[in-house]
Amino acid sequence: MINFNYFFFNLFFKEFLKFNNNKFFISLGYRAAPIIISAILVGKRKNIFSYDERSLGFFALGNSKIKNIPSIIIVTSGTALANLFPSIIEAYYSFSKLLILSSDRVIQKKDCGENQTIDQTKIYGIYIKKYFDLNVENFYFYNLKYLISTLRYAYQYCFTPIQGSVHLNFYISEPLYPVYYNNSFFDKYCDNYFFNKKIKKYKILYERSNFFLFSNNEYLYLIEILKKSKFGLIIVSKMTDSFKEKIQDFLKFVSFPVLIDLSSNINYFNDVNFINVFSLKFKSFCPDLIIFIGEKNLEKNL
Numbered sequence: 001m002i003n004f005n006y007f008f009f010n011l012f013f014k015e016f017l018k019f020n021n022n023k024f025f026i027s028l029g030y031r032a033a034p035i036i037i038s039a040i041l042v043g044k045r046k047n048i049f050s051y052d053e054r055s056l057g058f059f060a061l062g063n064s065k066i067k068n069i070p071s072i073i074i075v076t077s078g079t080a081l082a083n084l085f086p087s088i089i090e091a092y093y094s095f096s097k098l099l100i101l102s103s104d105r106v107i108q109k110k111d112c113g114e115n116q117t118i119d120q121t122k123i124y125g126i127y128i129k130k131y132f133d134l135n136v137e138n139f140y141f142y143n144l145k146y147l148i149s150t151l152r153y154a155y156q157y158c159f160t161p162i163q164g165s166v167h168l169n170f171y172i173s174e175p176l177y178p179v180y181y182n183n184s185f186f187d188k189y190c191d192n193y194f195f196n197k198k199i200k201k202y203k204i205l206y207e208r209s210n211f212f213l214f215s216n217n218e219y220l221y222l223i224e225i226l227k228k229s230k231f232g233l234i235i236v237s238k239m240t241d242s243f244k245e246k247i248q249d250f251l252k253f254v255s256f257p258v259l260i261d262l263s264s265n266i267n268y269f270n271d272v273n274f275i276n277v278f279s280l281k282f283k284s285f286c287p288d289l290i291i292f293i294g295e296k297n298l299e300k301n302l
Helices: 004-019 033-041 053-067 082-094 144-157 183-194 216-228 241-253
Strands: 023-027 046-050 071-075 098-104 130-135 166-171 232-236 258-260 289-293
Touching (some): 004 144, 023 033, 033 098, 046 053, 053 082, 082 098, 216 289
Parallel strands (some): 023 046, 023 071, 098 166, 232 289
């Protein structure tokens, strides 16, 4: 069985072969991985890659003007879309054709503290002719004909009645990388990650929005928890600069190993046992107490 994201986009790009449009303009990004990999694997095309969405957008615009066909731009989620705005405005006023394929988080992952998330709905406003929201999870096998008809309609809409740009925004759920598995593998995966009694489950003992507005009783309670712990772990994520010095003093006071998340603005310094999330030491570590400080972590391995 194959990851459905890739089944979906393989079918999507096979339909593109009928348009004789053999060039994609691709801005690399993790959220757009299913779109990018499928675009590369399906058919023989000349793909233009760039980390800079602004220059890529104008490159695609020039291609559209020369060949008089829609330039297909693949872009990841977040502010990457905003970087395309100048070229889309230029395309609007020059009646040029761009077809933007963007990736987005699923509805459940919005407005809940996820990193690098913006509202992508109709982000280009009046400067595009048509906008489509496509939730990959909603298609599956019974309504894939709707996918094909939507793609044909979107592509043709670039031409009539007035030439312009069209935006297709795809809600893509994880996993974003290719996953091939059979039923026995899936059963084993479920057993290991959902029903395995060996996996340690943690109970939330205390939760506070502001670490430095504790009462004396709260401090005493936390000290008692710390004293009882033999193998504690501290995870530090992103926080405001005003808390940095106080957090560093706290880390020196508590002798637990400290894991710094990728998003954290805390610097490494002496007198603290820092560990890396990718290290073997971390993977074999099984703490009896975890103290999490800061905003939502960026590192998915946690």
